[in-house]
Amino acid sequence: MIPMVDLKTQYLRLKDEIDRGVAEVLENTAFILGPNVKAFEEEAAAYLGVKHTIGCASGTDALHLALLASGVGPGDEVITSPFTFIATAEAIRYVGATPVFVDIDPKTFNIDPEAIDAAITDKTRSVMPVHLFGQPVDMVRISALCDARGLLLIEDCAQSFGASINGRQSGSLGISAGYSFFPSKNLGCYGDGGLVATSSDEVAAKVRMLRNHGSEIRYYHDVIGYNSRLDEIQAAILRVKLRYIDEFNRERRRVAHSYSRLMADLPVQTPFEDGLGVHVYHQYTLLCDRREAVMDALQKAGISSAVYYPVPLHQQNVFADVCAGLSLPVTESVAARCFSLPIYPELEEADIRRIVEVIHAALNG
Numbered sequence: 001m002i003p004m005v006d007l008k009t010q011y012l013r014l015k016d017e018i019d020r021g022v023a024e025v026l027e028n029t030a031f032i033l034g035p036n037v038k039a040f041e042e043e044a045a046a047y048l049g050v051k052h053t054i055g056c057a058s059g060t061d062a063l064h065l066a067l068l069a070s071g072v073g074p075g076d077e078v079i080t081s082p083f084t085f086i087a088t089a090e091a092i093r094y095v096g097a098t099p100v101f102v103d104i105d106p107k108t109f110n111i112d113p114e115a116i117d118a119a120i121t122d123k124t125r126s127v128m129p130v131h132l133f134g135q136p137v138d139m140v141r142i143s144a145l146c147d148a149r150g151l152l153l154i155e156d157c158a159q160s161f162g163a164s165i166n167g168r169q170s171g172s173l174g175i176s177a178g179y180s181f182f183p184s185k186n187l188g189c190y191g192d193g194g195l196v197a198t199s200s201d202e203v204a205a206k207v208r209m210l211r212n213h214g215s216e217i218r219y220y221h222d223v224i225g226y227n228s229r230l231d232e233i234q235a236a237i238l239r240v241k242l243r244y245i246d247e248f249n250r251e252r253r254r255v256a257h258s259y260s261r262l263m264a265d266l267p268v269q270t271p272f273e274d275g276l277g278v279h280v281y282h283q284y285t286l287l288c289d290r291r292e293a294v295m296d297a298l299q300k301a302g303i304s305s306a307v308y309y310p311v312p313l314h315q316q317n318v319f320a321d322v323c324a325g326l327s328l329p330v331t332e333s334v335a336a337r338c339f340s341l342p343i344y345p346e347l348e349e350a351d352i353r354r355i356v357e358v359i360h361a362a363l364n365g
C-alpha cells in the first residue's frame with residue numbers, strides 16, 4: 001500500500017539525531033518549557049523572519065492564542081475561508097467572535113481577496129486566511145486590504161511551514177500567525193504541537209502569558225490563561241526537523257511537479273503555481289469530475305487517496321446558526337470534485353509513475 005504520508009521512512013532517515021535529542025531531554029529532566037523549547041523558538045523565529053515565536057500545545061491553540069492576544073473578541077467578525085479544517089473556525093468561536101465565510105479562488109483554493117472586500121462590515125475586526133495545502137495566499141493584496149481597512153491580519157499557517165510569497169515567509173506578514181506540528185503536517189512532530197509567530201512585542205508577551213496560566217512570574221497571575229505549552233520532547237524533535245525543512249519542501253515540490261507533468265494530458269485540474277509564491281505541497285490536490293472512479297481504481301491498486309475536505313465549513317451543522325442559506329458556489333464545486341494523492345519527501349519517481357498510470361487507466365481505459 002502506498003500511504004498518503006510515510007512518517008516511518010522519514011524517522012529512520014533522521015533516527016540518530018532524533019533519538020539523541022529525545023535522550024538528552026530524558027537525561028536533563030527539564031520537561032516543561034526547558035532549553036529545547038527556548039532554542040526552537042529562536043531558531044523558528046530566525047527561519048520565519050519574525051521577531052518572536054511562542055511554542056504552544058497544538059495548532060488549534062496557536063490560532064486561539066493568536067486571536068486572543070491580537071485583541072479579537074466577542075462581537076467581532078472574522079472573515080475566513082470555508083475550505084479548511086474545522087480548527088480555523090473553532091479558534092474564532094473560542095474567543096467569542098463570529099466566523100464569516102467567503103468564497104475561494106477556483107485555481108488556488110484559497111480565500112478570494114475580492115470576496116473579503118465585499119464581506120467587510122462595521123463589525124469586521126480581522127481576516128484569517130489559510131495557506132491551504134501549502135499554497136501561499138495572495139498576501140500582497142490581502143495585507144494591503146487589511147492595512148487600508150484597519151483589520152487585523154492573522155494567518156493560519158498550519159499547512160504552510162516554509163511557503164513564501166515574494167521572498168517573505170507565510171506567517172510573517174500579519175499581526176500574528178498560527179502553525180501546527182501535528183505529525184502529518186509538512187513540519188510535524190511526534191504528538192501535538194503548535195507555534196504562534198509575531199513581530200509584535202505586545203502580542204508575544206500576551207501569548208507567553210496565556211499559554212502558561214496567565215503568568216509571567218511563577219505563581220503570580222495577571223489574567224486567566226491556559227495550559228498550552230509546546231512539549232520539550234517535541235521541541236527537541238522539531239529542532240532536528242527544522243534543519244531539514246527546506247530539503248523536505250524541495251522534495252515535496254519535486255513530487256508535485258512530477259505528478260503535474262505526467263498528468264498534463266488528463267482531464268484533471270492540477271495544482272496552480274503563479275511563480276511568485278512558493279507552494280510547499282503539504283497536500284497535492286486535484287480536481288476531477290470523475291473523482292469516485294479514480295479513487296476506487298487507486299484503492300484497488302493499493303494506493304491511498306483522500307478528500308480534503310468533503311464538507312465546507314459553511315455547510316457544517318455546527319455553523320448552521322451563522323450560515324443558514326449561505327451559498328458559496330466555488331467552494332461547493334471544489335469540495336465536490338477535489339481529491340489528494342500521496343505526497344511526502346521520500347516518495348519515489350517509480351511510485352509516482354505507477355500512481356499516474358492507474359489514474360490514466362481509470363480515466364481513459
Ligand SMILES: *Cc1c(COP(=O)(O)O)cnc(C)c1O
Pocket residue numbers: 058059060061084085087088130156158159179180181182192193194
Ligand atoms: C491541522 C490544522 C489546524 C489545527 O492544528 P492542530 O495542531 O491539529 O490543532 C488548523 N488549521 C489548519 C488549516 C490545519 O490543517
